[in-house]
Amino acid sequence: MAKRAKTCFYCGGTFEDEMDIVEFRVPYTSGKSAHRRFHEKCLPEFKKVLEEQGGEIESASYRKKLNERRTAQKKPNCTYCGRLFVDTDESLVLYNQFGNSYGKYHPNCYIKYINNMQNADLRKQENKEWEEVYDYFAYEILNMRPSQARENKAIVYRLAALRIGKKRLNRGDVIMGVEAGYSYKTILYTMKYVRTQITEEFASRRFHDMNHKINYAMVIIWNNIDFINGRVKAMERQKELTEIETKKRLAEKERLSNVEKLPYQRKSKTSGKARWVWLEDEE
Ligand SMILES: [Zn+2]
Numbered sequence: 001m002a003k004r005a006k007t008c009f010y011c012g013g014t015f016e017d018e019m020d021i022v023e024f025r026v027p028y029t030s031g032k033s034a035h036r037r038f039h040e041k042c043l044p045e046f047k048k049v050l051e052e053q054g055g056e057i058e059s060a061s062y063r064k065k066l067n068e069r070r071t072a073q074k075k076p077n078c079t080y081c082g083r084l085f086v087d088t089d090e091s092l093v094l095y096n097q098f099g100n101s102y103g104k105y106h107p108n109c110y111i112k113y114i115n116n117m118q119n120a121d122l123r124k125q126e127n128k129e130w131e132e133v134y135d136y137f138a139y140e141i142l143n144m145r146p147s148q149a150r151e152n153k154a155i156v157y158r159l160a161a162l163r164i165g166k167k168r169l170n171r172g173d174v175i176m177g178v179e180a181g182y183s184y185k186t187i188l189y190t191m192k193y194v195r196t197q198i199t200e201e202f203a204s205r206r207f208h209d210m211n212h213k214i215n216y217a218m219v220i221i222w223n224n225i226d227f228i229n230g231r232v233k234a235m236e237r238q239k240e241l242t243e244i245e246t247k248k249r250l251a252e253k254e255r256l257s258n259v260e261k262l263p264y265q266r267k268s269k270t271s272g273k274a275r276w277v278w279l280e281d282e283e
């Protein structure tokens with residue numbers, strides 16, 4: 001049998017007097033109910049609260065389960081690769097480096113991230129691609145004038161979030177040097193793909209302000225980016241395969257040319273033939 005609670009369900013206080021205890025069946029959101037003990041004066045108060053809550057209350061175990069579900073949903077993805085941690089305790093590494101960046105990485109991913117951040121060429125390339133994407137969005141999609149387009153925070157936040165595959169940016173999100181989300185190439189291709197559609201929508205609708213336009217354009221970009229991302233990935237795979245094939249062919253060609261360069265090649269041809277003739281004679 002369950003131990004009887006020594007405290008009032010409503011106020012949490014202890015019972016001084018056995019006569020002061022009343023029991024009441026408490027209906028829970030989970031569908032279950034349970035008898036709970038109250039101070040006599042606390043029960044009417046509790047019933048009032050119960051009524052306000054729609055006749056049900058969250059039990060502690062239900063709340064715990066809900067919290068567990070919420071934290072499970074909030075489980076962090078690897079900042080670098082964007083994948084979930086399989087064995088959280090083992091693979092989770094927490095680091096805080098490079099200014100405000102804050103991330104959780106698979107150990108291998110963290111090494112890749114550091115290498116990327118220390119690679120000056122790569123960072124230059126990333127900055128160049130970022131500017132390209134930003135300019136395309138500001139000038140080609142939103143049709144901004146240069147004075148408007150400079151450092152528009154709304155654009156910066158939305159595009160940076162898109163880069164790491166999120167709708168909104170959180171403080172400390174890592175944008176540079178990571179693989180998670182969509183590449184700038186994918187983002188740029190998607191914008192080019194939907195530009196006409198967005199321009200048409202802009203012409204046929206009324207917009208309150210620039211932010212409204214930015215949000216509208218972002219929705220259309222989000223609706224198309226996975227499709228374009230699939231195409232970009234397939235293209236890259238094809239390019240990789242072709243490169244491997246080319247490398248193989250070149251290696252084979254080099255191998256053959258090396259064989260031809262061997263000094264005894266010409267001689268062995270004739271001697272081989274002679275030997276063959278000789279063998280034929282034997283039969
Ligand atoms: Zn009480």
Ligand SMILES: [Zn+2]
Binds near residue numbers: 079106
């Ligand atoms: Zn990772």
